[in-house]
Amino acid sequence: MSKEIIKIEDLKREFTMGTETVHALGGISFTIKEGEFVTIMGSSGSGKSTMLNILGCLDQPTSGIYEIDGVKVKDLSRNELATIRNEKIGFIFQSYNLLARTSAIENVELPLLYNSKVSTEERRERAIKALKMVGLGERMDHTPSQLSGGQQQRVAIARSLVNNPVMILADEATGNLDTRTSYEIMSLFQELNKQGITITFVTHEPDIATFSNRTIILKDGHVIKDYQNDNIQSAAVELAKLPKQDD
Ligand SMILES: Nc1ncnc2c1ncn2[C@@H]1O[C@H](COP(=O)(O)OP(=O)(O)OP(=O)(O)O)[C@@H](O)[C@H]1O
Numbered sequence: 001m002s003k004e005i006i007k008i009e010d011l012k013r014e015f016t017m018g019t020e021t022v023h024a025l026g027g028i029s030f031t032i033k034e035g036e037f038v039t040i041m042g043s044s045g046s047g048k049s050t051m052l053n054i055l056g057c058l059d060q061p062t063s064g065i066y067e068i069d070g071v072k073v074k075d076l077s078r079n080e081l082a083t084i085r086n087e088k089i090g091f092i093f094q095s096y097n098l099l100a101r102t103s104a105i106e107n108v109e110l111p112l113l114y115n116s117k118v119s120t121e122e123r124r125e126r127a128i129k130a131l132k133m134v135g136l137g138e139r140m141d142h143t144p145s146q147l148s149g150g151q152q153q154r155v156a157i158a159r160s161l162v163n164n165p166v167m168i169l170a171d172e173a174t175g176n177l178d179t180r181t182s183y184e185i186m187s188l189f190q191e192l193n194k195q196g197i198t199i200t201f202v203t204h205e206p207d208i209a210t211f212s213n214r215t216i217i218l219k220d221g222h223v224i225k226d227y228q229n230d231n232i233q234s235a236a237v238e239l240a241k242l243p244k245q246d247d
Pocket of ligand 1: 048
């Protein structure tokens, strides 16, 4: 049996707005096991961002259980939450969130700067390995402005991998990319997943979900569907079907 990476039970998140209470998440339960590639979908206002913030230990639920890699997140201090975020989760955002004027390799090294157990040499070696994994071995000294959007997202993916997280958590990670580039990035996610990396991908784009193994659909703060995808599309195959670009 694979290990449970995420365990959520009857999770609720309420916001108080004046005299009104908004039930952003109204009692959600699911588990994500090691090696899964899950997309979390839902229309605007369904609770995706609220869920993502809790999964990423950026926010705490009002009630219910959240465990990541066996750690109960509820009672952790701010510092402990920061450590969990840094050690267990690889974040990928729509807008890449790279440091400008900083080379790809230095961007990828960043999460390791807080890890006193990792020497300077090891930091460099791990960053090089991560950049090679995402196909950017030849672009390590380029700054974000010298890279395309897809390449910047690859740097962000390398940065998310460098700490060997238990899960990659992606927030609309292809939202800023054209179709061709987003399929290239999805193909990379599929390759990483084949290597055993657990991925949770929050998106509102249905075609992105066809590349994942499982989809959880939220509506009004509840899970309305949670299904295994028995017709997983290959992003590399879909990419090859796209019309050729003019050179
Ligand atoms: N800080 C907050 N204060 C009050 N209400 C909030 C807060 N954050 C979210 N909500 C409410 O919770 C519900 C879920 O919001 P959430 O942002 O999680 O949806 P979403 O699915 O991410 O939407 P979108 O796709 O538009 O980003 C909405 O009704 C929203 O108005």
